[in-house]
Amino acid sequence: MTVDQLSTSRVQISIDLSHKGRQIGDLRARWSDNHVPGGYYLTPIASLSRGEGPTLLITGGVHGDEFEGPAALMRLLNDLDITHINGRIIIIPALNAPAIAESSRVSSIDGLNMNRAFPGDPDGSPVQMIAHYVEAELLPQCDAAIDLHSGGKASVFVTCALADVDPESPSGSANLALVKAFAAPYLWVAGPGNDDRSLNAAAARQKVPMIAAELGGGGSCNPDETDFAEAAIRRCLSHLEILPKHGDIPTPRITPLAVKETFIAPASGLFDRKFKVGDKVEKGQSAGWIHFIHEPERPSLPLVFGRCGTVLAVSNRGMLERGDLIAIIAEHCQIRDL
Ligand SMILES: [Zn+2]
Structure with a gap:
């Protein structure tokens, strides 16, 4: 295993994302506190790479009490056959890993909301270091991104994709195509009021097409939502031609909503x-x-x-x-x- 020091980030990665094949490792943010006085804050990451197709980044666990997305990503990691892949799938099932371990929206390490931490800080807390790594180092390597949320313990959402689909936006048309492939019953149309500290905003700054999703909520792991998310990501992978197409993707009925x-x-x-x-x-x-x-x-x-x-x-x-x-x-x- 090699650990490459990245130029501007303090976060190290234990796998080489330029390599082909199935790799599983960690993002490693050096951090010292009572729990890990001289250790690392670990964020598991997987890369499935074969052929020359595009790269999709899929994240879950930005908030640690939203489990349907992380569960769907673990199913995909277990089941995806690398011989079917043309391109690269980077999976981070628990972007705020300590928060997931605590079943908490934010982790007790730094108390920060990961989706209000972008563009991050290479010299900041673990959440700030990871956010910076994702925006500065990871997103620029990607052709598309999907970030899976739910309402967590505090709230319940309709099953929806959240995206900026303004045709005037650099990624608006590509985002809309991802929304159609994801095929949630609702589209939450991200407007100018969308928070510029979110992962959606980070992807927009890096000009990477991206959708987020809200998969119900309540703080458990709803099987209907997890099944939906797993199938929806497979449809997006086919749309991006990273996985083979199985016939035409049916045109879904999607209701767009503006808050x-x-x-x-x-x-x-x-x-x-x-x-x-x-x-x-x-x-x-x-x-x-x-x-x-x-x-x-x-x-x-x-x-x-x-x-x-x-x-x-x-x-x-x-x-x-x-x-x-x-x-x-x-x-x-x-x-x-x-
Ligand atoms: Zn969330």
């Missing part, structure tokens, strides 16, 4: 919900109540939707703090060629 409102809790208390993710709601419709369970004499606070739309995401929590997410409301929009 219009984040509905947050106006008070702390027990969220008694009267709607589900994916529901179509009307302005003025009851969304439930906040009950003041520790002050039963206090009247419950009615919650009312402020606009009509589709519920893209909903809180998965019972007890809410004032300001916590209640729901993300989106509206159908028109996307050319979808």
Whole structure:
């Protein structure tokens, strides 16, 4: 095993991504704390490479309480036959590996949200070092990227791809083609408000076509979502011609949604919900109540939707703090060629 020191990053990689074949190793960020005083922070990485086709980077576990994506990536790593591959598939099933180990959105090592850490910092904390490595070293080697999320413990999303499909964007058309191949029932259209510290934003800066996905949520490992993700990635691999095509990919029915409102809790208390993710709601419709369970004499606070739309995401929590997410409301929009 060779460990190559990369020029601008402190992160070392224990495999050579330019080599052909099936390789499994680690990204190694040197880090010292009580747990590993003189050791490394390890992020497992796999490369399946054969032939001269394109490179797809697939990541999961950016948030450590979202398990459907990592599970689908482990299935693919177990099952993909390298003799069928023309190109390179780089798989990182747990980009925030300590967070996954803790079943926590962020890791206790540095408390940072990986999807708010890009473009990263080569001299920063483990999450910042890994984010920097991904943006500065890994993405420039890739022709496309897919990042698998779900709502985690805190929320539940409709099954959707998230992408910038603006035809004026450098990767807009390629992103839309990936969205079609992924074939989730919904497309969350990333607009100008998309956070520039996300992995999507990193890929856009590096001009690499990319989609993210939200695969339900709730903090467990939903088999329907994992099955869907596994098949969706295989369709994307066929679309990119890294795997052979098995007939035409059927044209899916995808509903594009643009986020219009984040509905947050106006008070702390027990969220008694009267709607589900994916529901179509009307302005003025009851969304439930906040009950003041520790002050039963206090009247419950009615919650009312402020606009009509589709519920893209909903809180998965019972007890809410004032300001916590209640729901993300989106509206159908028109996307050319979808
Ligand atoms: Zn996530």
